[in-house]
Amino acid sequence: MTKRNAFYAQSGGVTAVINASACGVIETARAHRGQIGKVFAGRNGILGALREELIDTSKESAKTIAALKHTPSGAFGSCRYKLKNPAQDMSEYERLIEVFKAHNIGYFFYNGGGDSADTCLKVSQLAETMGYPIQAIHIPKTVDNDLPFTDCSPGFGSVAKYVAVSTREASLDVASMCETSTKVFILEVMGRHAGWIAAAGGLAAEQAGDPPHIILFPEIAFDRDKFLKKVERTVKKNGYCVIVASEGAQYKDGTFIADAGATDAFGHKQLGGVAPTLATMIKDALGYKYHWALADYLQRSARHIASATDVEQAYAVGKAAVEYAIAGKSGVMVTIERKPGKRYRWSLGEAPLEHIANVEKKMPRNFISRDGFAITEAAQQYLKPLIAGEDYPPYKNGVPQYVRLKNQLVANKLKTRFSL
Numbered sequence: 001m002t003k004r005n006a007f008y009a010q011s012g013g014v015t016a017v018i019n020a021s022a023c024g025v026i027e028t029a030r031a032h033r034g035q036i037g038k039v040f041a042g043r044n045g046i047l048g049a050l051r052e053e054l055i056d057t058s059k060e061s062a063k064t065i066a067a068l069k070h071t072p073s074g075a076f077g078s079c080r081y082k083l084k085n086p087a088q089d090m091s092e093y094e095r096l097i098e099v100f101k102a103h104n105i106g107y108f109f110y111n112g113g114g115d116s117a118d119t120c121l122k123v124s125q126l127a128e129t130m131g132y133p134i135q136a137i138h139i140p141k142t143v144d145n146d147l148p149f150t151d152c153s154p155g156f157g158s159v160a161k162y163v164a165v166s167t168r169e170a171s172l173d174v175a176s177m178c179e180t181s182t183k184v185f186i187l188e189v190m191g192r193h194a195g196w197i198a199a200a201g202g203l204a205a206e207q208a209g210d211p212p213h214i215i216l217f218p219e220i221a222f223d224r225d226k227f228l229k230k231v232e233r234t235v236k237k238n239g240y241c242v243i244v245a246s247e248g249a250q251y252k253d254g255t256f257i258a259d260a261g262a263t264d265a266f267g268h269k270q271l272g273g274v275a276p277t278l279a280t281m282i283k284d285a286l287g288y289k290y291h292w293a294l295a296d297y298l299q300r301s302a303r304h305i306a307s308a309t310d311v312e313q314a315y316a317v318g319k320a321a322v323e324y325a326i327a328g329k330s331g332v333m334v335t336i337e338r339k340p341g342k343r344y345r346w347s348l349g350e351a352p353l354e355h356i357a358n359v360e361k362k363m364p365r366n367f368i369s370r371d372g373f374a375i376t377e378a379a380q381q382y383l384k385p386l387i388a389g390e391d392y393p394p395y396k397n398g399v400p401q402y403v404r405l406k407n408q409l410v411a412n413k414l415k416t417r418f419s420l
Contacts, residue, residue: 003035004106006322007049008057009042010141011112011119014074015155016162016303017314018141021111022075023068024318025139026057030065035326036107040410045079046110046119050092050418052099059408067403069315070393072303075405078112081420083119086126093126095418100127100134102413107135107325111318113142113153117333118357124331137321138333138353141314143300145196146360149351150335152386154317155300157310160200161387162302163189163244163295168204170293171211171242178240183288184231188275189295191246193218194362197299201244202375203383211242213373216274218248219363220372222257227278228285230373235288245274304400308389313346320348344385 008025010018022041029036041055042048048055055076057065068075083092099105108127110120117138124136140147145156167187174185191197195217202215213234216222234241250256258274275292282288317334324332332350339345367379375383393400 021318
């Protein structure tokens with residue numbers, strides 16, 4: 001029987017290390033040529049499968065694939081596209097199976113967050129019911145760190161490192177200028193419903209009283225008066241105040257401070273603007289001069305300052321996905337499991353996708369201080385190992401060197417085309 005090929009795709013917001021997972025998938029598949037044929041990557045995520053736009057990764061040299069490990073962003077293109085509910089419309093799933101059959105694809109590796117886990121689950125279930133069994137493995141990725149049943153999510157550690165470093169460096173800047181200039185600095189970071197990234201800002205502090213002085217979490221209801229009093233007390237005591245605010249910070253009634261009034265393809269609220277909103281609030285109430293910054297894409301693309309732990313784990317989950325598939329597993333997500341003990345050690349495991357899809361892991365209450373504005377020692381112990389170590393990319397002429405793939409498409413075999 002002809003060896004079955006594999007399909008790999010990247011989904012949702014990309015990270016500094018998602019390509020390391022791709023590297024793990026491709027290199028491991030090449031090492032198991034007896035079981036797996038070619039690895040096709042979807043151009044722009046799952047759309048690549050629907051449109052029959054399959055990138056032939058065999059056209060890339062071993063050196064090029066290895067360079068993915070230190071290259072940020074999504075090398076094959078990603079997308080925010082949610083498949084329709086199969087109970088209402090099976091056409092997209094029928095199309096996927098049609099493409100998979102045409103290209104002898106028997107392995108499905110989907111690299112993404114919670115919505116991707118849901119897609120991977122549906123593919124694994126429906127492929128079998130439609131008479132075309134395919135082994136579907138979900139490869140975890142999300143900067144938000146909100147996937148359940150895994151100790152952490154690849155992509156988070158590097159964002160956490162970037163936020164911690166940026167908070168510390170910006171704090172030194174503000175401290176040096178506060179006597180006659182800026183009194184308040186606000187760094188807005190990602191995190192729609194979970195405050196893991198904002199919490200990472202707390203790693204900037206070396207001792208009690210160090211900035212950030214205030215962290216705003218989605219898990220803690222925002223109280224305007226309490227917040228302003230804390231800002232005022234901090235400025236009077238230190239001369240300045242540094243704030244790390246999650247984009248998902250919200251009032252008690254669930255209204256986001258920065259609700260832009262729009263939604264994305266997955267139905268999520270479009271957020272952004274919590275920092276200027278808070279800055280205006282402080283200026284109007286207290287009159288302090290302020291500056292704010294939006295970490296935005298910078299925080300998730302900063303491969304130059306990636307966490308070595310994160311890079312290692314990202315590669316490992318990609319490698320394990322292939323090994324799990326070869327072992328006959330399907331419908332699972334590769335998980336990272338923290339081992340007990342003072343020294344940080346981890347291993348890989350798995351979790352069934354039906355328990356993961358559309359479930360968000362939020363910050364435990366014991367990770368947040370009693371007043372709701374800081375992280376606890378328990379959070380520090382959880383977070384510190386995830387940002388540990390440096391894994392610098394190669395540099396040339398003062399800038400990092402990142403790989404660019406050929407991304408050569410295979411010839412179409414189907415006459416029909418898919419359109420959104």
